[in-house]
Amino acid sequence: MSFPAHIFRAYDIRGVYGVDLNPAIAVAIGNALSRLFPGEYCVCSDTRSSSPALKAALSAGLAGSGSNVVDGGTGPIGMAIYATKHLEYHVAYVTASHLPPEWNGIKLFKPRGIPICEEDLKKLGEVAAGNLEWAKPGSEGAYTHRDVLYEYYKFLLKVGKTSSRRTRVVVDCGNGAASLIVPRLLRSLGYDVVGINCDVDPLFSVRGSEPTLESTAYLKDVVLRFRADLGVSFDGDGDRAIFFDEKGNPLAPEQAAVVILKGSQPGDVIANVECSSMVEKYVASRGGRVVRVPVGRIHMIFESMKSSFVLGVESSGHYVPYGGLNLDDGILAVLQFLEAFEKLGGPVSALVEPMPLMRKVKLEVNEEVKFKAVEYLKAYYAGKYDRVDTTDGVRVDLDYGWFLVRASNTEPVIRVTIEASTKEDLDKLEKLVREDIERALSAARSA
Structure with a gap:
């Protein structure tokens, strides 16, 4: 089986069902999860047509490699997070959130709501792509049911x-x-x-x-x-x-x-x-x-x-x-x-408070230069403006508005967000940012 490493994203597992993600792959993910993050798992899902099969396969992989599995049922993600934060399970929630119905995926949490993401997900993908390791006979995990949706419902009624x-x-x-x-x-x-x-x-x-x-x-x-x-x-x-x-x-x-x-x-x-x-x-x-x-x-x-x-x-x-x-x-x-x-x-x-004017621009750029261009802008803006935030990309705040330039992690795209009080200022900022990005791309290509 060819293993699709690309489905292990920064924050979750995600792919097209039957193409990138299927029950066999879900079994391997469950097997690797149990070995990397041992504990008792609550496995839940959203309402997509492929979710029951993936949930069953994921549960089989977990139980087969020694983890106790609680089938938490089907419901919204709040139910799954309730299970990790308040019931203190490890949680695997089968969902593709807002994506089209042909997609599906898995969101993972350690007890008390701690997401499994980034380097942990990368490691999980590497282990899942290797040989499966099963528990010895008699050491398999137990499989039980719990109506977590009803418990979550009672929790919401209370709060x-x-x-x-x-x-x-x-x-x-x-x-x-x-x-x-x-x-x-x-x-x-x-x-x-x-x-x-x-x-x-x-x-x-x-x-x-x-x-x-x-x-x-x-x-x-x-x-x-x-x-x-x-x-x-x-x-x-x-x-x-x-x-x-x-x-x-x-x-x-x-x-x-x-x-x-x-x-x-x-x-x-x-x-x-x-x-x-x-x-x-x-x-x-x-x-x-x-x-x-x-x-x-x-x-x-x-x-x-x-x-x-x-x-x-x-x-x-x-x-x-x-x-x-x-x-x-x-x-x-x-x-x-x-x-x-x-x-x-x-x-x-x-x-409702009035919202300033906001504009979002998506610029298609070569995958090779998008991050270099943003790094160039970070240095350029740091020497030009007083209020520069590099938390994610580079954001510059001015007296009449602000703009943010980010390189997409998933597409060959630079995303720009601009906010100002008037259309004139919005247009002014967009013109300024576009010119700066062109300068940055030119510098990145020649580097």
């Missing part, structure tokens, strides 16, 4: 606040794993739920598994038709949540984060380098600071484990909810948004 206003919420589960818990949960907490795409469809045939502005455009009409107070849309495994106000207008993740913060105690906030400066502005007004981390949910999770914070937010719609209750949990973020809304009163649109 969620009962609606005192009978708030009406349009819930779009995207036919994914959130369908198994969110409508029932919110109704149990007293919310008036209008459910859309809340039946599980392993192929995500209605709008796809990713809640983009285009794929969720119909929510505006639904929110208005039902005179809802707000709307929320989930991705395939429920780790991302996109919010909508009472007019059906989508909120940027940073805007949603500020609403949550308005209902919480003041404190520090974790945000990735792509997040809008509006987060800093609001957090500073309450005496807190923003800790910037690289793009990628893993960085936000690790930072949350070592610092005192009230919220973590990613520009893609990931949240680390406040209180240390769970990690990267879109459902818990929704509960905290609803709590803030009921506490503060008024329509959502009145709670």
Whole structure:
């Protein structure tokens, strides 16, 4: 069997089912997991059509090499993270999150929510590609079942606040794993739920598994038709949540984060380098600071484990909810948004802070020079500007806006994010950055 080393990414395992990833490979991964990170494993999955086969194969590999396996069932990723953070299992969660239905993958955690990633994943791939080693007869791991979804549901009922206003919420589960818990949960907490795409469809045939502005455009009409107070849309495994106000207008993740913060105690906030400066502005007004981390949910999770914070937010719609209750949990973020809304009163649109203008540009460049070009810009900007952040790529903050230049880890692309208060300043910054990148690429090619 040819082993696909490329499926072992920086933060998870991911590939096209039947092409890059199949049950035989999942058995090898389980076998290697048990040997590298011995312990008791809770194996869960999302609702994709290929997830049951991969979960069974992964479990066989784990148990066959000596690890006890608990089948935690099927549900959103919050359930899996609950199993590692609160039940202290090693966890393997079969999912491809927001990717199309032909994809699948595995997210891995050590007990207490510690992600298995980067060098650990690389090592796992190397061991899985080698010879399998099985436990001696009588030393195989036990295989049991546990209804982790129900335990997670009870946990959410306990930490969620009962609606005192009978708030009406349009819930779009995207036919994914959130369908198994969110409508029932919110109704149990007293919310008036209008459910859309809340039946599980392993192929995500209605709008796809990713809640983009285009794929969720119909929510505006639904929110208005039902005179809802707000709307929320989930991705395939429920780790991302996109919010909508009472007019059906989508909120940027940073805007949603500020609403949550308005209902919480003041404190520090974790945000990735792509997040809008509006987060800093609001957090500073309450005496807190923003800790910037690289793009990628893993960085936000690790930072949350070592610092005192009230919220973590990613520009893609990931949240680390406040209180240390769970990690990267879109459902818990929704509960905290609803709590803030009921506490503060008024329509959502009145709670939302204005968002500066933001533009994202993707420049296709040669794989050989993209990192060299960004390194050139780091040195160039360090000598030219006062406020330069090299946490992830290079970000420059100016009086009238900021820009970020990053080399993609997965594509021959340089990504540029620009923010300013006016279109004139936005255009000015884009022109400046494009010229600088051309200079950097020229220098990188001749180096």
